[in-house]
Amino acid sequence: MRMIEIAQSRPRFGQLRIHVLLRREGFLVNFKRTRRIYREENLFVRTSPKRRRRVVTQLRAPPPTPVKLNQVWTMDFVHDQLDDGRKIRCLTLVDKLSRECLRIEVDYKLKAQQVVQALNFVKIERGLPEVICVDNGSEFTSLLLDQWAYFQGVKLHFIKPGKPVENGHIESFNGKFRDECLNSHLFNSISHAQDEIERWRIDYNNWRPHTSIGNLTPREFARRKMQQLTA
Secondary structure: OOOHHHHOOOOOHHHHHHHHHHHOOOOOOOOOHHHHHHOOOOOOOOOOOOOOOOOOOOOOOOOOOOOOOOOEEEEEEEEEEEEOOEEEEEEEEEEOOOOOOEEEEOOOOOOOHHHHHHHHHHHHHHHOOEEEOOOOOOOOOHHHHHHHHHOOOEEEEEOOOOOOOHHHHHHHHHHHHHHHHHHHOOOOHHHHHHHHHHHHHHHHHHHHHHHHHOOOOOHHHHHHHHHHHHH
16 A cells, blocks of 8 residues: 555656665565565556656556546547548547446547547536546647646546556447447538437437446436435
């Protein structure tokens, strides 16, 4: 537990510096044990080839399992195209506990600025979470999003490269989104895509039963959670 505390308070310290701090504090532990626990707890420092200075907002420990609404969000991108072949991108944002889809941003290109705008839009409606789980895409590792998260008090949890299973909730949602919406429509314009996708999002939240939450819809599940808190 002390190693986790040190890793969270000093995000750029690796296993050697953590070991030195433990020894300074009086822990009689050899380096092999420190290294083993360091690996078991996934406390690896996330490295980046970029030289620019960044505000540190990422978590190195596994993201917390949410026990309340609006605690952990997860987001990712999905690609599709219009009937004329032009490519479009969709930013999907989901509450990890209720599986509610908070927003799907649709445009030809979605850069870091639009990711921040989408998050600010959701913030007006329901506030912000403690943690947002993302992959290592350039939009999520951008300085703009990193600064936004820092000043909003939101932690970014980056999954390990090549390990989409660590962000399984959004991967599962994106699969349903593609199967039930994108593969079922042929969009003739960006506005047509935005309208149909928003219609599907509303239906998903309010009418589609979800087996992992007891065959409730995301909104029903969220409503019950709120009732439990006020009971």
